[in-house]
Amino acid sequence: MRKFEKLDGLVAPLDRANVDTDAIIPKQFLKSIKRSGFGPNAFDEWRYLDHGEPGMDNSKRVPNPDFVLNQPRYQGASVLLTRENFGCGSSREHAPWALEDYGFRALIGPSFADIFFNNCFKNGLLPIRLPAAEVEQLFLQCAGTDGYRLTVDLESQTVTRPDGKVLSFEVDAFRKYCLLNGFDDIGLTLRHADKIRDFEAQRRETQPWLFA
Amino acid sequence: MAAQTLYEKLWNSHVVHVEEDGTALLYIDRHLVHEVTSPQAFEGLKIAGRKPWRVSSIVATADHNTPTKDWDKGIEDPTSRQQVETLDSNIREVGALAYFPFRDQRQGIVHVVGPENGATLPGMTVVCGDSHTSTHGAFGCLAHGIGTSEVEHVMATQCLLQKKSKTLLVRVDGRLAKGVTAKDVVLYLIGVIGTAGGTGYAMEFGGEAVRALSMEGRMTLCNMAIEAGARAGMVGVDQNTIDYLRGKPFAPTGSVWDAAVAHWRTLVSDEGAQFDRVVVIDAAKILPQVTWGTSPEMVTDINGAVPAPEDFADPVKAEGVARALQYMGLSPRTPMSKIAIDKVFIGSCTNSRIEDLREAAHVLKGRHIAPNVKLALAVPGSGLVKRQAEAEGLDKVFVAAGFEWREPGCSMCLAMNADRLEPGERCASTSNRNFEGRQGNGGRTHLVSPAMAAAAAVAGHFADVREIQN
Numbered sequence A: 001m002r003k004f005e006k007l008d009g010l011v012a013p014l015d016r017a018n019v020d021t022d023a024i025i026p027k028q029f030l031k032s033i034k035r036s037g038f039g040p041n042a043f044d045e046w047r048y049l050d051h052g053e054p055g056m057d058n059s060k061r062v063p064n065p066d067f068v069l070n071q072p073r074y075q076g077a078s079v080l081l082t083r084e085n086f087g088c089g090s091s092r093e094h095a096p097w098a099l100e101d102y103g104f105r106a107l108i109g110p111s112f113a114d115i116f117f118n119n120c121f122k123n124g125l126l127p128i129r130l131p132a133a134e135v136e137q138l139f140l141q142c143a144g145t146d147g148y149r150l151t152v153d154l155e156s157q158t159v160t161r162p163d164g165k166v167l168s169f170e171v172d173a174f175r176k177y178c179l180l181n182g183f184d185d186i187g188l189t190l191r192h193a194d195k196i197r198d199f200e201a202q203r204r205e206t207q208p209w210l211f212a
Numbered sequence B: 001m002a003a004q005t006l007y008e009k010l011w012n013s014h015v016v017h018v019e020e021d022g023t024a025l026l027y028i029d030r031h032l033v034h035e036v037t038s039p040q041a042f043e044g045l046k047i048a049g050r051k052p053w054r055v056s057s058i059v060a061t062a063d064h065n066t067p068t069k070d071w072d073k074g075i076e077d078p079t080s081r082q083q084v085e086t087l088d089s090n091i092r093e094v095g096a097l098a099y100f101p102f103r104d105q106r107q108g109i110v111h112v113v114g115p116e117n118g119a120t121l122p123g124m125t126v127v128c129g130d131s132h133t134s135t136h137g138a139f140g141c142l143a144h145g146i147g148t149s150e151v152e153h154v155m156a157t158q159c160l161l162q163k164k165s166k167t168l169l170v171r172v173d174g175r176l177a178k179g180v181t182a183k184d185v186v187l188y189l190i191g192v193i194g195t196a197g198g199t200g201y202a203m204e205f206g207g208e209a210v211r212a213l214s215m216e217g218r219m220t221l222c223n224m225a226i227e228a229g230a231r232a233g234m235v236g237v238d239q240n241t242i243d244y245l246r247g248k249p250f251a252p253t254g255s256v257w258d259a260a261v262a263h264w265r266t267l268v269s270d271e272g273a274q275f276d277r278v279v280v281i282d283a284a285k286i287l288p289q290v291t292w293g294t295s296p297e298m299v300t301d302i303n304g305a306v307p308a309p310e311d312f313a314d315p316v317k318a319e320g321v322a323r324a325l326q327y328m329g330l331s332p333r334t335p336m337s338k339i340a341i342d343k344v345f346i347g348s349c350t351n352s353r354i355e356d357l358r359e360a361a362h363v364l365k366g367r368h369i370a371p372n373v374k375l376a377l378a379v380p381g382s383g384l385v386k387r388q389a390e391a392e393g394l395d396k397v398f399v400a401a402g403f404e405w406r407e408p409g410c411s412m413c414l415a416m417n418a419d420r421l422e423p424g425e426r427c428a429s430t431s432n433r434n435f436e437g438r439q440g441n442g443g444r445t446h447l448v449s450p451a452m453a454a455a456a457a458v459a460g461h462f463a464d465v466r467e468i469q470n
C-alpha cells in the first residue's frame, strides 16, 4: 500500500450530501477483474454528457461542462471536499480505487459511510472527518479562492488552511500506523497466526457445528 | 456478569486479539463470495503466494451479473461472462464448502442462498464483499459487508480488523396493521432517523412487532439496516429462528443440533442490557411506504405527497431535495397515489423470498397489470425459492397477471445484467436503493414492499394495497 505522510494539495469541492458509490463509480465498470484504471470513469454519469461503458476511449467523450470537477481550476486536485454521508451505498472498493486513480489522496467531509471509510484506508486514501461548520468554511474559502490548497499532515493529524488556521482531526492509532508506514494489513495480522489457530481450535471444540 | 446486548455477546465471542487503540481481530465463521468483489482478492492472494486459511468457511455463488432469462444461451455480455468464469476458476482452484455456479439449481442471490441452505447460523460472524450482508443478522449473527481488500484479508487470515461499534436498539412496539410489512417498517425507520442515522452503530431490532415477523421479514429489516448507515443489523434468536433452520442442508443434526440450539437460545440481549441509543417506533403508526427521491430517507406513506425543497430548513438538504425532484421528474405536492409507473420489479435480496412472492401474488390473483405498465418482472431470489413458488402455483399467478417470471439473480436491483430501466422510466421496485442510475442510467426508482409493487402494477400508479387486497 502507498504510504501517506504529508500532502500539500489543490482542493476540489463536491457540494452534495449522500454521494453514493454508484455515483462515484457506476456499476457497469464493476465488471472489470482488475484493481486499476477506474480513474477516467470516476463520477462517470455526472462527468460526461454521454453514457459510459467499459472499453470506451474516454478522451473522445464529451465532458459535462457543468460538473464541478471538470472546471479548469480544479484540474490536478488531490483533496476532495465533500458533504455528509459521502460514500454511502455499496461496499464496492472500486469507489476508493476510482478516487485514488483519479488523483485524490485525501477526502474531507463531515461524515463518511462506514464501509467506504474502511475501504479508503486500505488504499492509501485518507478520509478526514471535520465538524460540519469547519467543512462549511472550507467550502466557502475554496469557492472564493482560485488555486485553493490545503496541507494535510497525518503524523500531527492536522489540516492547515492557507490563512494559517490549523484544524485537527481524529484517526484510529492503528490505521494511522498502517497508513504512515504503508503496511499491508494481512502481513500484520499474520503475526498473530498462532493466536488465530488457538482460537479456532477452541471454537471447533465448543461449537463443532460451525465447522461442518 | 453485567447484562449484555446481543452485539456485545457476538463481539466478545469472536475477539482473537486487540490492538492498543481497540482495533480488534475478529474471527470469521462464514465467508460468502460472489463474482463482482472477489476477483481482485483472489488475485492478490495469488500474487502474495498466500493460501486461504479455511476453505470450508467459503460459500460462493454467481448472482450480480447472471442473466434472468434464456439460460441456455449462457451469458452474452463478454465482460459479465469473464467475471463469472473468473469466479468459477478461482473456486475450482481454491475450493469451498459449497459453490452454486450459474445455472445450478441452488444458485441465487448470495443473501438468499446463505440462509436457505443453513450456511448462516446463529452466533456466527458472517462477511461478504457486499453491503447487504447485514441481512444475515436476522439469525442472531454478526454480519458485515466488507470491501475487496478485506475479502482478501479474511481469506488469508480468517479474521477481520474491526473497531467495536456503538449499540442501537430499534424497538417496534405494538402490531403492524394489515397490509403493512417489514419493508414498510424499515423504510419508515430510515425516514425517521435518516440514511446516516445508524452510522457507527450496530443496530438490533426488537419489540413485539419484530418478534411477530417471520424470518423472511426479519431478513428484510436487517437487509436495509445498511441503508440506515448501520454497520450491522440483527435480531435475537427465538423459536422462529430455530424452526426456520431445522432440516436445512448445512444446519447440524442429531445431538449436535440439540447442543447448537441450547447455545443459540442464549443469543439475545439480556434483560436490562444497556444500549447507547434506543429508537422506539409505534407499529400502529406505520402505513405502506413509498420513496419519492434518490435516497431511501426520501420516503413518505401512500397517503402522503411529494414535498417541496422549502419544507427543509437545512440548505444542503433543501438543495438535495431539489436535485432529487428534478432527477425523479416530480413536482412538489403531487400525491404519491397520482404517480404513474412504467415498470415493476419484484426481486432483490430485500424482497425475493417465498413470503415476498406470496404477498405479491396474493394481490395479483385474478387481476392484471395496467396497460401503461410496459414491463413487470418477478425475479425469485434463488433456484430454491423459484421451485417452491412454482410448486405453490405462484408463477402462474404472476404470468396470468402479465408479469414475466424469470430465473433467479440480482437482476434489476442494480442492472448489471440486461434487466434495466431506460432513461426517464419510472419503476415500483422492491429493491433497496433508489440512487440515481441504480436501476439503469436515468431510471427513476420508487422503493416499496412486494404487496405495494403488485398494487402499483395493477393500478398503473402507486396505490394503497389495503384498499385492493383480496
Ligand code: SF4
Pocket (backbone or CB within 6 Å): B063, B064, B109, B110, B111, B130, B132, B348, B349, B350, B409, B410, B413, B414, B431, B432
Ligand atoms: S440483490 Fe441488489 S442489493 Fe442484493 S446483493 Fe444483489 S445487487 Fe446487491
